[in-house]
Amino acid sequence: MDELLQEFISETQETLEALAGEVVAWEADPADRDRLDAIFRFFHTVKGSCGFLNLPRFERLSHAAEDVLSEIRAGNREADPATVSAVLGVMDRIGELAEAVAAGAALPNENDDFLIGALMAKAEAVDDGIPDTAAAPVAIARLGGAQSGPRTIRLPLSLIDQLMNGVSDMVLARNEMSRKLRERTGDPELDNVFERLSTCVADMRDVISKTRMQRVDRLFAAIPRMVRDLGRDLGKRIDLTLEGGDVEMDREMVEMVVDPLTHIVRNSIDHGIETPERRRAAGKPEAGSLRLEARQSGNQIVIAIADDGAGIDTARLVEKAIAAGRLTPEAAARMSNAEKLDLIFQAGLSTARQVTQVSGRGVGMDVVRANVERIGGVIALDNHPGQGLTITLRVPLTLTIIPGLIVRAGGQHFAIPRAAVVEILHDTNETLQISVVGGAKVATIRSVRHSMIDLEDVLGLEKPDQSAPRAIMVVRSASGVPFAMGVSAVDNHEELVIRPASPLVMASGVYAGMTLPDNGKPMLLLDAAGLANAARLPNIADDRAARQQEERDGATSGVEMVAALRFEEVTGERRLLKLALIERVEDIDASLFGQSAGRAFVRLDGRLVPVVNGISRFDREKVSALRLRDGQREACYPVAAVLDIVQMPAVPDMVALQGVLSGVAVIDGEHLEVLNPFALFAALPEEAAGEQPRGRCLLADGEDGWTREILAPLLRQAGQDVVIGLPADGEVGPQDVVLCMDSNAAQAAEIMGCRVVQLRTSPRPAGPQEQGSIYRYDQDALMAAITGR
Numbered sequence: 001m002d003e004l005l006q007e008f009i010s011e012t013q014e015t016l017e018a019l020a021g022e023v024v025a026w027e028a029d030p031a032d033r034d035r036l037d038a039i040f041r042f043f044h045t046v047k048g049s050c051g052f053l054n055l056p057r058f059e060r061l062s063h064a065a066e067d068v069l070s071e072i073r074a075g076n077r078e079a080d081p082a083t084v085s086a087v088l089g090v091m092d093r094i095g096e097l098a099e100a101v102a103a104g105a106a107l108p109n110e111n112d113d114f115l116i117g118a119l120m121a122k123a124e125a126v127d128d129g130i131p132d133t134a135a136a137p138v139a140i141a142r143l144g145g146a147q148s149g150p151r152t153i154r155l156p157l158s159l160i161d162q163l164m165n166g167v168s169d170m171v172l173a174r175n176e177m178s179r180k181l182r183e184r185t186g187d188p189e190l191d192n193v194f195e196r197l198s199t200c201v202a203d204m205r206d207v208i209s210k211t212r213m214q215r216v217d218r219l220f221a222a223i224p225r226m227v228r229d230l231g232r233d234l235g236k237r238i239d240l241t242l243e244g245g246d247v248e249m250d251r252e253m254v255e256m257v258v259d260p261l262t263h264i265v266r267n268s269i270d271h272g273i274e275t276p277e278r279r280r281a282a283g284k285p286e287a288g289s290l291r292l293e294a295r296q297s298g299n300q301i302v303i304a305i306a307d308d309g310a311g312i313d314t315a316r317l318v319e320k321a322i323a324a325g326r327l328t329p330e331a332a333a334r335m336s337n338a339e340k341l342d343l344i345f346q347a348g349l350s351t352a353r354q355v356t357q358v359s360g361r362g363v364g365m366d367v368v369r370a371n372v373e374r375i376g377g378v379i380a381l382d383n384h385p386g387q388g389l390t391i392t393l394r395v396p397l398t399l400t401i402i403p404g405l406i407v408r409a410g411g412q413h414f415a416i417p418r419a420a421v422v423e424i425l426h427d428t429n430e431t432l433q434i435s436v437v438g439g440a441k442v443a444t445i446r447s448v449r450h451s452m453i454d455l456e457d458v459l460g461l462e463k464p465d466q467s468a469p470r471a472i473m474v475v476r477s478a479s480g481v482p483f484a485m486g487v488s489a490v491d492n493h494e495e496l497v498i499r500p501a502s503p504l505v506m507a508s509g510v511y512a513g514m515t516l517p518d519n520g521k522p523m524l525l526l527d528a529a530g531l532a533n534a535a536r537l538p539n540i541a542d543d544r545a546a547r548q549q550e551e552r553d554g555a556t557s558g559v560e561m562v563a564a565l566r567f568e569e570v571t572g573e574r575r576l577l578k579l580a581l582i583e584r585v586e587d588i589d590a591s592l593f594g595q596s597a598g599r600a601f602v603r604l605d606g607r608l609v610p611v612v613n614g615i616s617r618f619d620r621e622k623v624s625a626l627r628l629r630d631g632q633r634e635a636c637y638p639v640a641a642v643l644d645i646v647q648m649p650a651v652p653d654m655v656a657l658q659g660v661l662s663g664v665a666v667i668d669g670e671h672l673e674v675l676n677p678f679a680l681f682a683a684l685p686e687e688a689a690g691e692q693p694r695g696r697c698l699l700a701d702g703e704d705g706w707t708r709e710i711l712a713p714l715l716r717q718a719g720q721d722v723v724i725g726l727p728a729d730g731e732v733g734p735q736d737v738v739l740c741m742d743s744n745a746a747q748a749a750e751i752m753g754c755r756v757v758q759l760r761t762s763p764r765p766a767g768p769q770e771q772g773s774i775y776r777y778d779q780d781a782l783m784a785a786i787t788g789r
Contacts, residue, residue, distance in 0.1 A: 008049050009102045015042050016095050021224035023088055030072075030079040039087070040069045046094065057097060057112060064116045065090045081232075086119040088225065157251065160211050167205045168497045172516055174201050212252070216294045216301070217245040219254050223265060223292060230269045237276060237287040238269065244294030249301045249397055256375050257303070257395060260368045264305050264391050265290070267365075272309035272389055282386070284308065289388075297605055301397055306390040312383045314340040321346065341383055345369045370529070373476075374512075378419065404496040404515070404525070407471070407487040409454075410461025413523050415496055415515050420528040422476050423645070424490055426469040430668070431644070434472075443472060443484035446647055450474065452484040453535045455526075458510065464488065475528045483537050498525060510534050560650040564665075565626070566643040566672065570615055576648055576665060577675045583627040583634075585642055590618040593638070599685060602636045609636050612680050613660075630681050637680075648674070696721045697786060698732065698754075700740035711739070711776070718783060737786050741776075757785045 019042055026035040043066040050059035065087055071077040093115055174197070181194060220242050231238045273279075273288030280286060289308045294301060314337060321327040321343050332340075345366050372379050377395035396402050396419075403418040425432055425445070433444045434452065441452035452472075456463040471490045476482045496515040501524065505511055512527040563579040592603045593616040600611035602625070612628065612635040626637040652663030652674045660683070662676035697715050701707045702725035715722045726738070736754040741761070758773040759782075765771055774781045 005101070009098050012046060012098045013095065013102070016091055016098070017218070017221045019091065021221055023084060023091070024224040024228045027079060027081065027084040027228070036069065036073060036079075040066065040073060043069065055097075055101075058094060061090050061094055061112055061115065064119050068119050082121075083119070086115065089115050090119060155211075157212075160208070163208050164212065165499070167201070167208050168516065170201050171205060171497075174198055210248075212250050213248040214251045214254050215245060216247045216249060216254070216303075219257060219261065219294070219303075220245055220292060222262070226262070226265065227269060227290065230266065234270065235275055236269065236273055238273060239287045239289050241289070241291045241293075243292070247294045247296050247301065249395075253301070253375065253395060253397070256371070257393070260371050260379075260393065261292075261303065261305070263365075263368050265292070268305060268307045268309065268389070268391075272307045272311070274310055295605065296397070297394075300394050303393040303395070304390055305393075306388060308388040311385040311387060311389045312341060312344060312381070313385065314343075314383070317341075317343045341381055344381070373420075374529070402496055402498060403493065405490055406492040406494070406523070407455070407473070407526075408489045408491055409487045410456045410459065411464055412461065413491065413521075414455070414526050415523050416473075416475070416526040416528070417512075418493060420476055421473055422482055423474040425472055425644075427472055427486070428469040429472075431646075432472060441484075445474065445484070446645070450482060450484040451535075451537045452486065453531070453537070454486040455531075458531055458534050475531070481532075481537075483532055483535075485531070496525070501525075508534075561647040562650050564646055564648040564674075566646050566667065567626070568640040568643060570613075570618070570638060570640050572640070573673060574643070574670070575673045575675055576646070576667070577626065577637075578677060579645060581628050581630065581677050583629045585624065585626055587622045588625045588636075588638075590621055590623050593618070593623070602638075604636070609634055610684050611636050611638065612683065613637055628677075628680070630677070633681060633684060635681065635684055648672075696723050696736050698723050698726055698736055698738045700726055700738055701742070704741070706776075707739075707741075714779070715786075720786065739786075757782070 019039060022035050022038060026032055026039065029035075043062040046062040047059055047066055050056070050062065068077065068083065068087070072079055072083075077083070093110070093112065177194065178198070181190070223242065224240060227238055227240045230236075268290055273290065274282065274284075276286040279288065289306075291304075291306045293304045293306075296302070318327065318332045318335070318340055322329060322332060326346065327343075369379050372393055372395065375395060377393060380392045380394075382390040382392070404415045405418055405421060407414050407416060423445075427434065431446045435442050435444070441454075443450045443452040454463060455461075466488060468489065471487050473485045473487065473490070474482050475485050498513050498515050500506070501511055501514040505514075505524065508530075510527055510530040511524045512530070513525045515523050515525050564576040565579050565582055565585075566574065566576055568574050588602060588604070593611065594601055594603070595616045600614045600616035601608045602611055602616075603609075604627075615638055618638070623638045624640070624642055626639060626642075628635045628637055646667050648665045648667060652665045654665075655663040657663070657676065660676055660679045662674050662679075664671050665674050666672075697720045699707050699712060699722065708724065712722050712724065726732075732738075732754045734754060737757055738754055739757045739759060741759050758770070759776040760766070760770045760773040761776060763775050765773060774785055776782070
């Protein structure tokens, strides 16, 4: 009986989690019978199981909800907002009871009669305290029709973790065996057996890794309900769109992202999206738009939260920072827009003018970034005051395997997440100067100063004497203020299997866990934020922007400077490109590049991205590429090597606009050509114009083979909405276009009140009835007639 009860509770909790969004979607579209049936089946199943398991409160609540939903299914009652709220209240109570049963605690002694009474009462109006606009349901996009799922079996997560750890140990043992075999005389038969074993182990690891994966749907499950409730409480109307629910990520990662995502969504509704009155005054639709999108990009999951609200008021942020004593007016005057926007991540700063039950933008955003960066992710803001804000989270696909760097310090090896490292250079680099100020080290890299530590000093290790230059790493801490860290060397980079370290080790605060590299020797994983705290480095960028600006001004004698990437072209030239245009730099498989109709492209994230320099063939397997973006369009620029980041004059030293070049700049005594971003993006192929209201192409001769097999595919490839035959209801719009071969059909279509394009089979009109018609193989004339040109 205990097993049956546990199974019932587990299934009830999982179904409740998924149905919360379905109820909100059903409220937005009461005619959606599929969703209504799914909700009804849930209560019917709960009611049927409760009698056998002796759960009378479950049975009473589910029976009342089932009766009401039966009336709605029969058409005897409408699904008004009050009824939906009552159904959600019953679901919440069932969830509370299920949690209590699962924990073995006493059931909450609350009045179920109140919920049942609210459910049975036919609400004729919304509560007096809520305006009519708040009663409007939240509209959400359908994520897909109901599908019968595969057969499943429940397993505790701890068992899957044990399997994953066992397979990881097998991988390490396989790697060690591979090294031993390479050291001995080759035996072809033994090598073949080992290769087969290696393939089996790799396949097993992939399969077990997938058992930990979970669809992002679970991350989005509670969002519709939360948006609906907050919208009603705040008197706002919100159109919610969820995309990418089929993307999969590690279950543990899903649980780590829930809290930051929830906080961001709540703040978007509270202080991002305006009230209907303010939106009307601003010329916006009354219903605000909130869009959540998830997609996979390499070994990362990208989650974008975009709203069309007021955005972040950076001027008010600066005022708050000055009032709090965290910023001086002089420093604020020298800050860039990006640095002002970054103030949102300082604890206690908010643009909210009054305190509400929902935390304002800024309150807690420092915690959001800390939580995201703790799992190896990054957060970025794209702010458009008055138009909206987009917050992008980039988190690893899994917490158990992350890309990392192996560093050596004090004669020992340590690992650090690759996402935490901004830059690596040697202490002999000409762009680096290390000085001691007040007993503390300061590293000046390209005129920008960073606090500096040596890893050996923080960990209490002896710094060894070495003839080779030491490596200086620019590390990003949780506060966002990078610092420089010296190590003996950076030995390698590889995918690391992360495991928890002992409590005694974790208590030191400078480690994030342990890892087992291919050599099988345990290695500690460094925590960037813990190292900064242990070294007592400053974690507030109070006057950093002003100091950096002063240093840049002194170094350039008043010449405006911008950050640029110095790189080597595939053809050998060394050039510069403004860093703000580069979204990221990554290595791409050469097999993903191709060429069509004289234009080069690369396949990235399931899309074809144009290659702006036209190179598509390479003599190596991996190609370094710059991912460029002008705000809307994206392009790829393959290069031979990325050299470093430098400061160059905003206007080149020698202006010479020619092709994709804007001139020449002198950097460290080297003459470098500067790419012209205007010419780069202007050379991209034309994109389709923004969506314009357009009609359908109605093919009147639906039974004709030429119409179906030749004309219809041509129109679809041109992006037209094609309908075979005339609509059965006879309804056409003025934007619709009827294509036909018969003059009589053309006359009939004109009577219907839409445009008509008559086609003919011969190159020239055969008589007066074909005057004004178009030869069916004259593609240019046909497309011009359809588009109205």
